[in-house]
Amino acid sequence: MTVAVSSGLERIEHIVVLMLENRSFDHMLGYLSLEGGRGDVDGLRPGMANGHENRRYPIHHLAATDLPNERWDPEHTASATDRQINGGAMDGFSASYAETLATRGVEGGDPGVVMGYYDASDLPVFDHFAEHFCVCDRWHSSVAGATWPNRLYALTGSGAGSRDDPRVPIYHQHSFVRHLDAAGVSWRWYSHDVATLRLADVKYRVGHRERFAYVQKLKLVFKTRGRGLLYLNEDAASFLEDAAYGQLPAVSWIDPNFKDFNLIGSPPNDDHPPSDVTHGQELALLVYNAVAAGPLWDKTLLLVFYDEHGGFFDHVTPPEHPPDDQPATFARYGVRVPAFVISPWVKPRSVSHTLFDHATIPKTILQRFCPNDLEAQPDPGGLAHHREKGHRNYISRRVAHALDLGALLSLTEPRSAPDRGALVEWFAGEQGARARRLLVDPVGVLGKATERGLTDLQSGLLSAHEHLHEQGHPFGHP
Numbered sequence: 001m002t003v004a005v006s007s008g009l010e011r012i013e014h015i016v017v018l019m020l021e022n023r024s025f026d027h028m029l030g031y032l033s034l035e036g037g038r039g040d041v042d043g044l045r046p047g048m049a050n051g052h053e054n055r056r057y058p059i060h061h062l063a064a065t066d067l068p069n070e071r072w073d074p075e076h077t078a079s080a081t082d083r084q085i086n087g088g089a090m091d092g093f094s095a096s097y098a099e100t101l102a103t104r105g106v107e108g109g110d111p112g113v114v115m116g117y118y119d120a121s122d123l124p125v126f127d128h129f130a131e132h133f134c135v136c137d138r139w140h141s142s143v144a145g146a147t148w149p150n151r152l153y154a155l156t157g158s159g160a161g162s163r164d165d166p167r168v169p170i171y172h173q174h175s176f177v178r179h180l181d182a183a184g185v186s187w188r189w190y191s192h193d194v195a196t197l198r199l200a201d202v203k204y205r206v207g208h209r210e211r212f213a214y215v216q217k218l219k220l221v222f223k224t225r226g227r228g229l230l231y232l233n234e235d236a237a238s239f240l241e242d243a244a245y246g247q248l249p250a251v252s253w254i255d256p257n258f259k260d261f262n263l264i265g266s267p268p269n270d271d272h273p274p275s276d277v278t279h280g281q282e283l284a285l286l287v288y289n290a291v292a293a294g295p296l297w298d299k300t301l302l303l304v305f306y307d308e309h310g311g312f313f314d315h316v317t318p319p320e321h322p323p324d325d326q327p328a329t330f331a332r333y334g335v336r337v338p339a340f341v342i343s344p345w346v347k348p349r350s351v352s353h354t355l356f357d358h359a360t361i362p363k364t365i366l367q368r369f370c371p372n373d374l375e376a377q378p379d380p381g382g383l384a385h386h387r388e389k390g391h392r393n394y395i396s397r398r399v400a401h402a403l404d405l406g407a408l409l410s411l412t413e414p415r416s417a418p419d420r421g422a423l424v425e426w427f428a429g430e431q432g433a434r435a436r437r438l439l440v441d442p443v444g445v446l447g448k449a450t451e452r453g454l455t456d457l458q459s460g461l462l463s464a465h466e467h468l469h470e471q472g473h474p475f476g477h478p
Protein backbone atom coordinates (compact mmCIF):
# COMPACT_ATOMS: atom_id res chain seq x y z
CA MET A 1 0.00 0.00 0.00
CA THR A 2 1.27 3.45 -0.84
CA VAL A 3 0.53 6.90 0.54
CA ALA A 4 1.81 10.33 -0.34
CA VAL A 5 5.39 10.72 0.87
CA SER A 6 4.63 14.15 2.35
CA SER A 7 1.62 12.90 4.27
CA GLY A 8 3.17 11.45 7.42
CA LEU A 9 0.67 8.61 7.23
CA GLU A 10 3.30 6.28 5.79
CA ARG A 11 4.66 5.93 9.33
CA ILE A 12 1.34 4.63 10.63
CA GLU A 13 0.29 0.98 10.52
CA HIS A 14 -2.55 1.12 13.06
CA ILE A 15 -5.32 3.70 13.43
CA VAL A 16 -7.44 3.59 16.60
CA VAL A 17 -10.61 5.68 16.86
CA LEU A 18 -12.56 6.53 20.04
CA MET A 19 -15.73 8.60 19.48
CA LEU A 20 -17.46 9.96 22.59
CA GLU A 21 -20.76 11.78 23.07
CA ASN A 22 -22.30 15.23 23.31
CA ARG A 23 -19.79 17.80 24.58
CA SER A 24 -18.61 21.03 22.97
CA PHE A 25 -15.02 22.22 22.65
CA ASP A 26 -15.40 25.18 25.03
CA HIS A 27 -17.28 23.04 27.54
CA MET A 28 -14.40 20.53 27.76
CA LEU A 29 -11.26 22.30 26.52
CA GLY A 30 -12.06 26.02 26.68
CA TYR A 31 -10.25 26.13 30.04
CA LEU A 32 -6.91 25.72 28.23
CA SER A 33 -6.94 29.37 27.15
CA LEU A 34 -8.94 30.68 30.12
CA GLU A 35 -6.97 29.04 32.96
CA GLY A 36 -4.22 26.95 31.39
CA GLY A 37 -2.05 29.64 29.86
CA ARG A 38 -2.57 28.28 26.36
CA GLY A 39 -2.90 31.39 24.24
CA ASP A 40 -2.35 29.22 21.18
CA VAL A 41 -5.72 27.50 21.75
CA ASP A 42 -8.92 29.27 20.68
CA GLY A 43 -10.94 28.58 23.81
CA LEU A 44 -12.84 30.55 26.43
CA ARG A 45 -12.09 34.15 27.26
CA PRO A 46 -13.17 36.28 30.23
CA GLY A 47 -16.53 37.95 29.81
CA MET A 48 -18.13 35.38 27.53
CA ALA A 49 -21.83 34.90 28.29
CA ASN A 50 -25.28 34.23 26.89
CA GLY A 51 -28.45 36.03 27.87
CA HIS A 52 -32.06 35.02 28.36
CA GLU A 53 -35.05 37.07 29.54
CA ASN A 54 -32.93 40.02 30.61
CA ARG A 55 -30.54 37.83 32.60
CA ARG A 56 -26.89 37.23 31.81
CA TYR A 57 -25.42 33.74 32.09
CA PRO A 58 -21.61 33.92 32.08
CA ILE A 59 -19.15 31.11 31.55
CA HIS A 60 -18.20 29.43 34.82
CA HIS A 61 -16.53 26.33 36.21
CA LEU A 62 -19.04 23.57 36.90
CA ALA A 63 -19.07 22.25 40.46
CA ALA A 64 -20.36 18.78 39.54
CA THR A 65 -18.99 16.41 36.91
CA ASP A 66 -22.45 15.04 36.09
CA LEU A 67 -26.03 16.30 35.79
CA PRO A 68 -28.84 15.32 38.16
CA ASN A 69 -30.81 13.14 35.74
CA GLU A 70 -31.77 12.71 32.10
CA ARG A 71 -34.24 15.60 32.18
CA TRP A 72 -31.26 17.96 32.52
CA ASP A 73 -29.74 16.70 29.25
CA PRO A 74 -29.49 19.78 26.97
CA GLU A 75 -31.44 19.57 23.75
CA HIS A 76 -29.40 19.02 20.58
CA THR A 77 -31.95 18.47 17.86
CA ALA A 78 -31.58 20.35 14.59
CA SER A 79 -34.02 23.06 15.65
CA ALA A 80 -32.42 23.48 19.07
CA THR A 81 -28.95 23.66 17.54
CA ASP A 82 -30.12 26.29 15.06
CA ARG A 83 -31.44 28.34 17.96
CA GLN A 84 -28.17 27.96 19.85
CA ILE A 85 -26.08 29.01 16.84
CA ASN A 86 -28.57 31.81 16.09
CA GLY A 87 -27.28 32.62 12.64
CA GLY A 88 -23.67 32.58 13.83
CA ALA A 89 -24.07 34.80 16.92
CA MET A 90 -23.61 31.74 19.22
CA ASP A 91 -25.82 33.40 21.83
CA GLY A 92 -28.84 31.11 22.04
CA PHE A 93 -27.53 28.33 24.29
CA SER A 94 -29.06 29.49 27.58
CA ALA A 95 -32.35 30.43 25.92
CA SER A 96 -32.59 27.00 24.30
CA TYR A 97 -31.76 25.26 27.57
CA ALA A 98 -34.28 27.32 29.53
CA GLU A 99 -36.98 26.15 27.14
CA THR A 100 -35.82 22.54 27.47
CA LEU A 101 -35.90 22.65 31.27
CA ALA A 102 -39.34 24.24 31.28
CA THR A 103 -40.75 21.74 28.77
CA ARG A 104 -39.50 18.83 30.87
CA GLY A 105 -40.84 20.30 34.09
CA VAL A 106 -37.48 20.61 35.84
CA GLU A 107 -37.98 22.59 39.03
CA GLY A 108 -35.14 24.92 39.90
CA GLY A 109 -33.42 24.29 36.58
CA ASP A 110 -30.50 26.56 35.77
CA PRO A 111 -30.23 27.79 32.16
CA GLY A 112 -26.63 28.70 32.93
CA VAL A 113 -25.51 25.07 33.15
CA VAL A 114 -24.79 24.96 29.42
CA MET A 115 -22.39 27.89 29.87
CA GLY A 116 -20.32 25.87 32.32
CA TYR A 117 -16.95 24.30 31.63
CA TYR A 118 -14.61 21.71 33.13
CA ASP A 119 -10.92 22.18 33.82
CA ALA A 120 -7.72 20.21 34.34
CA SER A 121 -8.78 18.98 37.78
CA ASP A 122 -11.92 17.45 36.27
CA LEU A 123 -10.30 16.18 33.06
CA PRO A 124 -6.78 14.99 33.93
CA VAL A 125 -6.54 12.64 30.95
CA PHE A 126 -7.48 15.33 28.44
CA ASP A 127 -5.10 17.75 30.12
CA HIS A 128 -2.35 15.16 29.61
CA PHE A 129 -3.35 14.80 25.95
CA ALA A 130 -3.23 18.58 25.46
CA GLU A 131 0.23 18.77 27.04
CA HIS A 132 1.80 15.87 25.15
CA PHE A 133 -0.05 15.67 21.82
CA CYS A 134 -2.17 17.75 19.44
CA VAL A 135 -5.42 19.59 20.15
CA CYS A 136 -7.63 20.38 17.14
CA ASP A 137 -9.49 23.61 17.88
CA ARG A 138 -11.28 23.75 14.53
CA TRP A 139 -12.75 20.26 14.55
CA HIS A 140 -16.45 20.82 13.90
CA SER A 141 -19.15 18.24 14.14
CA SER A 142 -20.35 17.42 10.64
CA VAL A 143 -23.99 18.28 11.28
CA ALA A 144 -25.67 21.13 13.12
CA GLY A 145 -27.86 18.58 14.82
CA ALA A 146 -28.11 15.33 16.70
CA THR A 147 -26.04 12.26 17.52
CA TRP A 148 -26.72 9.72 14.79
CA PRO A 149 -26.30 11.94 11.71
CA ASN A 150 -22.92 12.99 13.11
CA ARG A 151 -21.88 9.41 13.80
CA LEU A 152 -22.92 8.51 10.27
CA TYR A 153 -20.58 11.13 8.81
CA ALA A 154 -17.69 9.47 10.66
CA LEU A 155 -18.69 6.03 9.40
CA THR A 156 -20.09 6.76 5.94
CA GLY A 157 -19.39 10.39 5.01
CA SER A 158 -23.07 11.34 4.90
CA GLY A 159 -26.01 11.93 7.24
CA ALA A 160 -28.78 9.84 5.63
CA GLY A 161 -30.85 12.91 4.81
CA SER A 162 -31.72 14.22 8.28
CA ARG A 163 -30.12 16.32 10.99
CA ASP A 164 -32.20 14.58 13.67
CA ASP A 165 -32.13 11.14 15.25
CA PRO A 166 -34.70 8.55 14.22
CA ARG A 167 -36.71 6.80 16.91
CA VAL A 168 -34.86 3.58 16.07
CA PRO A 169 -31.34 4.22 14.68
CA ILE A 170 -31.25 1.56 11.98
CA TYR A 171 -29.69 2.73 8.71
CA HIS A 172 -28.75 1.28 5.32
CA GLN A 173 -25.59 3.26 4.66
CA HIS A 174 -22.28 2.12 3.12
CA SER A 175 -19.45 2.50 5.61
CA PHE A 176 -15.73 2.96 5.00
CA VAL A 177 -15.04 -0.60 6.18
CA ARG A 178 -16.41 -1.90 2.87
CA HIS A 179 -13.34 -0.39 1.22
CA LEU A 180 -11.08 -2.03 3.81
CA ASP A 181 -12.67 -5.42 3.14
CA ALA A 182 -12.31 -4.99 -0.62
CA ALA A 183 -8.63 -4.13 -0.21
CA GLY A 184 -7.94 -6.93 2.28
CA VAL A 185 -7.14 -4.48 5.09
CA SER A 186 -7.74 -5.77 8.62
CA TRP A 187 -10.19 -4.04 10.95
CA ARG A 188 -12.12 -4.74 14.12
CA TRP A 189 -14.97 -3.00 15.93
CA TYR A 190 -14.64 -3.02 19.72
CA SER A 191 -17.69 -2.26 21.86
CA HIS A 192 -19.32 -2.82 25.23
CA ASP A 193 -22.57 -3.98 23.63
CA VAL A 194 -23.85 -4.28 20.06
CA ALA A 195 -21.51 -2.32 17.79
CA THR A 196 -22.68 0.95 16.21
CA LEU A 197 -21.44 -0.26 12.82
CA ARG A 198 -24.17 -2.90 12.84
CA LEU A 199 -26.77 -0.12 13.11
CA ALA A 200 -25.25 2.00 10.33
CA ASP A 201 -24.31 -0.48 7.58
CA VAL A 202 -26.73 -3.20 6.57
CA LYS A 203 -23.91 -5.38 5.23
CA TYR A 204 -22.64 -5.88 8.80
CA ARG A 205 -26.02 -6.04 10.52
CA VAL A 206 -25.51 -9.67 11.56
CA GLY A 207 -22.64 -12.13 11.26
CA HIS A 208 -19.00 -11.20 10.58
CA ARG A 209 -18.28 -12.19 14.17
CA GLU A 210 -14.52 -12.23 13.67
CA ARG A 211 -14.69 -8.47 13.01
CA PHE A 212 -16.36 -7.59 16.32
CA ALA A 213 -15.06 -7.85 19.89
CA TYR A 214 -15.41 -6.21 23.27
CA VAL A 215 -13.32 -3.31 24.52
CA GLN A 216 -12.48 -5.31 27.60
CA LYS A 217 -13.58 -8.54 29.15
CA LEU A 218 -11.06 -8.38 31.93
CA LYS A 219 -9.79 -5.41 33.82
CA LEU A 220 -6.63 -3.41 33.26
CA VAL A 221 -4.81 -3.25 36.59
CA PHE A 222 -2.20 -0.55 37.13
CA LYS A 223 0.75 -1.95 39.06
CA THR A 224 3.70 0.34 38.53
CA ARG A 225 4.28 3.94 37.61
CA GLY A 226 3.13 4.49 34.04
CA ARG A 227 2.68 0.83 33.23
CA GLY A 228 -0.38 -1.36 32.92
CA LEU A 229 -0.65 -5.04 33.79
CA LEU A 230 -3.28 -7.05 31.99
CA TYR A 231 -4.95 -10.17 33.24
CA LEU A 232 -5.10 -11.91 29.88
CA ASN A 233 -7.32 -14.66 28.59
CA GLU A 234 -6.01 -15.93 25.29
CA ASP A 235 -9.41 -17.35 24.36
CA ALA A 236 -11.28 -14.05 24.80
CA ALA A 237 -10.34 -11.35 22.31
CA SER A 238 -10.73 -7.73 23.39
CA PHE A 239 -9.12 -4.43 22.56
CA LEU A 240 -6.96 -4.55 25.69
CA GLU A 241 -5.66 -7.99 24.84
CA ASP A 242 -5.12 -7.24 21.16
CA ALA A 243 -3.18 -4.10 22.08
CA ALA A 244 -1.09 -5.92 24.69
CA TYR A 245 -0.20 -8.78 22.35
CA GLY A 246 0.58 -6.48 19.43
CA GLN A 247 -2.32 -7.94 17.48
CA LEU A 248 -4.30 -4.80 16.69
CA PRO A 249 -5.72 -4.69 13.16
CA ALA A 250 -4.94 -1.84 10.79
CA VAL A 251 -8.12 -0.04 11.91
CA SER A 252 -9.69 -0.30 15.37
CA TRP A 253 -12.93 1.48 16.20
CA ILE A 254 -13.98 1.75 19.85
CA ASP A 255 -17.56 2.33 20.98
CA PRO A 256 -17.97 3.58 24.55
CA ASN A 257 -20.38 2.07 27.05
CA PHE A 258 -23.64 3.82 26.17
CA LYS A 259 -26.18 2.25 28.47
CA ASP A 260 -25.02 0.42 31.60
CA PHE A 261 -26.53 1.97 34.70
CA ASN A 262 -23.83 1.97 37.34
CA LEU A 263 -24.47 -1.62 38.33
CA ILE A 264 -21.61 -3.13 40.32
CA GLY A 265 -19.56 -0.06 39.59
CA SER A 266 -19.84 -0.20 35.77
CA PRO A 267 -21.30 3.15 34.68
CA PRO A 268 -21.82 4.59 31.20
CA ASN A 269 -18.58 6.16 29.96
CA ASP A 270 -19.73 7.74 26.69
CA ASP A 271 -19.97 11.24 28.29
CA HIS A 272 -23.58 11.65 27.14
CA PRO A 273 -25.30 13.76 29.83
CA PRO A 274 -26.20 13.10 32.55
CA SER A 275 -23.19 10.75 32.66
CA ASP A 276 -20.23 11.70 34.83
CA VAL A 277 -17.34 12.95 32.68
CA THR A 278 -14.96 11.22 35.08
CA HIS A 279 -16.02 7.90 33.60
CA GLY A 280 -15.26 9.11 30.09
CA GLN A 281 -11.80 10.09 31.32
CA GLU A 282 -11.31 6.57 32.64
CA LEU A 283 -12.23 5.06 29.25
CA ALA A 284 -9.90 7.44 27.40
CA LEU A 285 -7.08 6.47 29.75
CA LEU A 286 -7.84 2.76 29.39
CA VAL A 287 -7.57 2.97 25.60
CA TYR A 288 -4.58 5.31 25.57
CA ASN A 289 -2.62 3.32 28.13
CA ALA A 290 -3.27 0.06 26.28
CA VAL A 291 -1.74 1.58 23.14
CA ALA A 292 1.08 3.43 24.91
CA ALA A 293 2.12 0.41 26.99
CA GLY A 294 1.88 -2.05 24.09
CA PRO A 295 4.42 -2.99 21.41
CA LEU A 296 2.69 -1.03 18.61
CA TRP A 297 3.07 2.49 20.01
CA ASP A 298 5.60 3.63 17.39
CA LYS A 299 3.25 2.66 14.56
CA THR A 300 -0.08 3.90 15.91
CA LEU A 301 -2.35 6.91 15.49
CA LEU A 302 -5.05 7.30 18.18
CA LEU A 303 -7.93 9.71 17.58
CA VAL A 304 -10.21 10.81 20.42
CA PHE A 305 -13.13 13.08 19.57
CA TYR A 306 -16.86 13.70 20.15
CA ASP A 307 -19.88 13.27 17.89
CA GLU A 308 -21.57 16.63 18.58
CA HIS A 309 -21.80 19.45 21.10
CA GLY A 310 -24.75 18.17 23.10
CA GLY A 311 -26.28 21.63 23.55
CA PHE A 312 -23.30 23.08 25.45
CA PHE A 313 -21.87 26.51 24.63
CA ASP A 314 -19.12 27.13 22.14
CA HIS A 315 -18.14 30.56 20.88
CA VAL A 316 -16.86 29.72 17.36
CA THR A 317 -19.36 30.10 14.53
CA PRO A 318 -19.61 26.92 12.42
CA PRO A 319 -18.68 27.58 8.78
CA GLU A 320 -21.42 27.42 6.19
CA HIS A 321 -21.68 25.55 2.89
CA PRO A 322 -19.53 22.45 3.39
CA PRO A 323 -19.21 20.37 0.21
CA ASP A 324 -21.99 17.82 0.51
CA ASP A 325 -24.27 15.61 -1.56
CA GLN A 326 -27.28 17.22 0.14
CA PRO A 327 -26.26 20.87 0.50
CA ALA A 328 -29.76 22.12 1.32
CA THR A 329 -30.11 19.83 4.34
CA PHE A 330 -26.52 20.00 5.54
CA ALA A 331 -25.93 23.67 4.86
CA ARG A 332 -23.35 24.28 7.58
CA TYR A 333 -20.97 22.38 9.81
CA GLY A 334 -22.00 21.72 13.39
CA VAL A 335 -20.62 23.20 16.60
CA ARG A 336 -16.98 22.54 17.52
CA VAL A 337 -16.18 19.42 19.52
CA PRO A 338 -13.09 18.30 21.47
CA ALA A 339 -10.62 16.37 19.34
CA PHE A 340 -7.11 15.00 19.96
CA VAL A 341 -4.54 13.51 17.59
CA ILE A 342 -2.33 11.20 19.66
CA SER A 343 0.78 9.57 18.24
CA PRO A 344 4.55 9.39 18.79
CA TRP A 345 4.82 11.27 15.48
CA VAL A 346 2.86 14.31 16.70
CA LYS A 347 4.56 17.37 18.19
CA PRO A 348 3.91 17.74 21.92
CA ARG A 349 1.74 20.62 23.14
CA SER A 350 0.69 21.41 19.59
CA VAL A 351 -2.51 22.88 18.19
CA SER A 352 -4.09 22.50 14.78
CA HIS A 353 -6.33 25.33 13.53
CA THR A 354 -7.20 23.42 10.34
CA LEU A 355 -10.88 22.88 9.62
CA PHE A 356 -11.72 19.23 10.19
CA ASP A 357 -15.03 17.45 10.60
CA HIS A 358 -16.01 13.81 11.05
CA ALA A 359 -15.48 13.06 7.36
CA THR A 360 -11.79 13.49 8.21
CA ILE A 361 -11.92 10.05 9.84
CA PRO A 362 -12.80 7.97 6.77
CA LYS A 363 -10.62 10.27 4.64
CA THR A 364 -7.59 9.59 6.84
CA ILE A 365 -8.25 5.85 6.99
CA LEU A 366 -8.75 5.52 3.25
CA GLN A 367 -5.81 7.78 2.45
CA ARG A 368 -3.59 5.49 4.49
CA PHE A 369 -4.91 2.08 3.54
CA CYS A 370 -6.95 2.46 0.32
CA PRO A 371 -5.53 5.53 -1.47
CA ASN A 372 -6.59 4.29 -4.89
CA ASP A 373 -10.21 4.48 -3.75
CA LEU A 374 -9.82 8.25 -3.47
CA GLU A 375 -8.72 8.66 -7.08
CA ALA A 376 -11.48 9.62 -9.49
CA GLN A 377 -10.69 7.18 -12.30
CA PRO A 378 -13.34 5.77 -14.65
CA ASP A 379 -14.22 2.14 -14.23
CA PRO A 380 -12.71 0.17 -17.16
CA GLY A 381 -15.94 -1.77 -17.44
CA GLY A 382 -17.91 1.38 -18.06
CA LEU A 383 -19.64 1.37 -14.66
CA ALA A 384 -19.80 4.40 -12.42
CA HIS A 385 -16.71 4.93 -10.31
CA HIS A 386 -17.11 4.99 -6.54
CA ARG A 387 -16.53 8.75 -6.68
CA GLU A 388 -19.78 8.97 -8.66
CA LYS A 389 -23.29 8.39 -7.40
CA GLY A 390 -24.62 5.02 -8.39
CA HIS A 391 -21.57 2.99 -7.45
CA ARG A 392 -22.24 0.53 -4.65
CA ASN A 393 -19.30 1.89 -2.66
CA TYR A 394 -19.75 5.57 -3.47
CA ILE A 395 -17.53 7.95 -1.50
CA SER A 396 -19.34 11.12 -0.53
CA ARG A 397 -18.40 14.65 -1.56
CA ARG A 398 -17.75 15.44 2.10
CA VAL A 399 -15.11 12.69 2.33
CA ALA A 400 -13.64 13.54 -1.07
CA HIS A 401 -13.07 17.17 -0.01
CA ALA A 402 -12.09 16.53 3.62
CA LEU A 403 -8.48 16.91 4.73
CA ASP A 404 -6.71 13.94 6.25
CA LEU A 405 -4.57 14.13 9.40
CA GLY A 406 -1.25 13.19 7.82
CA ALA A 407 0.19 16.71 8.01
CA LEU A 408 0.03 16.58 11.82
CA LEU A 409 2.35 13.57 11.91
CA SER A 410 5.31 15.82 11.28
CA LEU A 411 8.14 14.50 13.46
CA THR A 412 11.03 12.67 11.83
CA GLU A 413 11.48 10.24 14.73
CA PRO A 414 8.86 8.73 17.03
CA ARG A 415 8.70 9.88 20.65
CA SER A 416 8.54 7.53 23.59
CA ALA A 417 5.19 7.35 25.31
CA PRO A 418 4.95 10.03 28.02
CA ASP A 419 5.04 9.11 31.69
CA ARG A 420 1.54 8.29 32.87
CA GLY A 421 2.24 7.90 36.57
CA ALA A 422 -0.01 10.75 37.71
CA LEU A 423 -2.86 9.38 35.62
CA VAL A 424 -2.33 5.93 37.09
CA GLU A 425 -2.65 7.33 40.60
CA TRP A 426 -5.77 9.25 39.66
CA PHE A 427 -7.32 6.19 38.01
CA ALA A 428 -6.58 4.00 41.03
CA GLY A 429 -8.12 6.57 43.34
CA GLU A 430 -11.32 6.83 41.29
CA GLN A 431 -11.70 3.06 41.04
CA GLY A 432 -11.03 2.60 44.75
CA ALA A 433 -13.49 5.28 45.80
CA ARG A 434 -16.21 3.77 43.63
CA ALA A 435 -15.61 0.31 45.07
CA ARG A 436 -15.72 1.68 48.62
CA ARG A 437 -19.01 3.47 47.96
CA LEU A 438 -20.48 0.25 46.61
CA LEU A 439 -19.38 -1.70 49.69
CA VAL A 440 -20.52 0.91 52.19
CA ASP A 441 -23.86 1.79 50.62
CA PRO A 442 -24.79 -0.53 47.73
CA VAL A 443 -28.45 0.47 47.96
CA GLY A 444 -27.59 4.15 47.67
CA VAL A 445 -25.22 3.65 44.73
CA LEU A 446 -27.62 1.49 42.78
CA GLY A 447 -30.56 3.66 43.78
CA LYS A 448 -28.93 6.70 42.20
CA ALA A 449 -28.67 4.74 38.97
CA THR A 450 -32.21 3.38 38.95
CA GLU A 451 -33.81 6.74 39.76
CA ARG A 452 -32.52 8.02 36.43
CA GLY A 453 -34.59 7.31 33.36
CA LEU A 454 -33.35 6.64 29.85
CA THR A 455 -31.94 9.31 27.62
CA ASP A 456 -33.24 9.46 24.06
CA LEU A 457 -29.93 7.92 22.92
CA GLN A 458 -30.33 4.97 25.28
CA SER A 459 -33.96 4.41 24.34
CA GLY A 460 -33.06 4.38 20.66
CA LEU A 461 -30.20 1.95 21.23
CA LEU A 462 -32.40 -0.45 23.18
CA SER A 463 -34.94 -0.44 20.34
CA ALA A 464 -32.22 -0.89 17.72
CA HIS A 465 -30.65 -3.78 19.60
CA GLU A 466 -34.04 -5.47 19.87
CA HIS A 467 -34.41 -5.12 16.10
CA LEU A 468 -30.98 -6.67 15.51
CA HIS A 469 -31.78 -9.60 17.78
CA GLU A 470 -35.01 -10.17 15.84
CA GLN A 471 -32.89 -10.23 12.66
CA GLY A 472 -30.72 -12.99 14.10
CA HIS A 473 -27.93 -11.22 15.94
CA PRO A 474 -27.31 -13.36 19.06
CA PHE A 475 -27.54 -11.94 22.56
CA GLY A 476 -24.26 -11.50 24.37
CA HIS A 477 -22.26 -10.69 21.24
CA PRO A 478 -20.92 -7.28 20.13
